[in-house]
């Protein structure tokens with residue numbers, strides 16, 4: 086085990102990092118791969134060594150085998166077979182050795198593939214787990230392209246590195262076995278060969294260092310390109326068409342792709358150059374061996390066996406040096422995977438333990454302040470925010486863009502925690518309430534509905550596995566979605582795809598509201614969830630929601646004055662502060678606020 090741990094030092098991973106822990110959990114496979122590799126190469130090497138008695142029998146009188154200048158144990162084998170059935174027996178033994186070697190090698194290959202795919206699977210699952218459990222602020226601070234890059238590319242490269250690492254162990258085993266046999270067959274030629282190989286390796290090490298730098302450059306260029314791809318494919322796909330920016334974006338993409346091409350080319354060019362140079366140097370070494378064999382009087386059978394052993398050893402030595410190059414090149418990918426897997430420095434999710442059911446007295450914000458941790462220089466986005474969301478009533482959050490409404494909504498969902506002050510639910514600090522039980526009571530519908538790949542019914546029931554068809558229909562009726570769903574080809578069973586491409590913005594929002602309602606939440610949050618729905622439907626939805634048979638606290642974020650009139654309370658925000666609280670009709674600043682929007686946006 087000590088040796089196995091020592092071998093792990095070759096894997097470019099930080100000690101005790103989560104990735105190292107995964108790799109270390111497969112340490113038991115190292116001796117198995119090593120032994121299988123040893124056996125396979127041992128059989129192959131011995132088979133080749135038997136060429137000496139075979140060739141001796143072919144080239145000379147069997148009686149003269151004893152005087153051949155060959156290693157003594159091979160002389161004994163030659164003499165043994167010279168007295169026995171001779172040639173056919175040696176040939177059969179060589180063939181059997183090759184056959185068994187092929188079987189052992191195949192078993193080793195399949196075993197390494199199993200270890201590699203299992204480790205890759207574990208890395209991917211741990212990455213997914215990290216993304217699912219990390220605190221929400223992580224996603225606000227991080228570049229999505231970097232995250233996509235880690236999951237789609239770097240994780241794959243890291244698991245590939247595991248395969249390379251194990252193939253390296255096989256190659257090490259084979260190199261040791263072949264070296265020992267070469268030494269036995271002719272130690273003089275072996276020493277010469279070793280001197281040549283050490284020189285070649287020293288040269289390779291310089292290439293490897295350079296390859297590392299180049300591969301870092303390639304990874305950075307790939308990230309930037311991923312960013313551009315996301316922008317033109319998703320984020321600005323509409324805007325770039327409307328503003329006729331296709332040509333400009335194409336040019337920018339081509340520049341980015343050109344950078345990636347250049348960086349990848351440098352890595353590939355280096356690998357190809359190194360291969361070519363190593364091949365030439367190996368050829369020079371080969372000629373050197375022939376000359377010294379001639380000068381030192383090595384016999385033909387010994388020379389042939391030596392060269393065959395050397396020839397068969399080459400792929401292992403080559404794969405060893407390639408493996409080192411590949412491991413060095415994958416270091417950046419491995420670092421990226423390590424970074425994402427490592428919980429250190431990442432925001433933790435809320436950890437309250439109190440299970441609190443229902444809202445009886447209300448949710449109270451007490452002098453809440455908030456600063457985005459990744460942008461401390463921007464200062465507080467909320468300062469001393471105090472107001473109450475009452476049960477069985479609708480509270481409107483009103484304020485201009487950037488006034489802090491979404492930040493408050495995220496705090497209500499326990500996605501963000503106040504940096505000062507507190508939020509209390511029926512007198513209990515929200516941070517002490519178990520996030521799973523709390524979120525189970527929240528129905529959130531936003532402006533952009535995150536549809537999942539599935540049917541309409543599955544989308545409405547998302548996050549509420551107990552939803553029956555009756556409950557799904559009820560929720561769809563309340564959100565005024567039933568009429569358009571019934572016109573879909575398969576009604577509730579219509580597949581809508583993860584981006585809901587066949588649906589209008591208003592239809593998507595209705596499904597979003599139905600999803601929020603199906604779980605019968607104690608707190609319904611409509612965060613600009615009706616801004617794509619016409620005013621008539623929107624009023625109808627809100628009127629239905631206000632039915633007394635279904636009591637809940639409702640928080641509405643909307644820029645539509647009519648929507649606000651349907652609420653009992655309004656909280657007017659400006660630059661992260663509460664300006665006024667009260668029934669919307671009595672709020673003086675709300676008229677000023679709406680007039681401000683109408684003035685600046687040209688709408689009434």
Ligand SMILES: Nc1ncnc2c1ncn2[C@@H]1O[C@H](COP(=O)(O)OP(=O)(O)OP(=O)(O)O)[C@@H](O)[C@H]1O
Nearest residue numbers: 225457460466484485486487488489490491492493
């Ligand atoms: N992910 C973020 N990282 C850093 N700052 C942010 C982030 N999201 C919002 N902010 C800042 O916080 C402040 C409040 O933003 P918030 O999104 O809560 O306002 P809002 O009232 O919901 O705006 P809108 O009506 O435009 O959605 C703004 O100054 C904004 O720049």
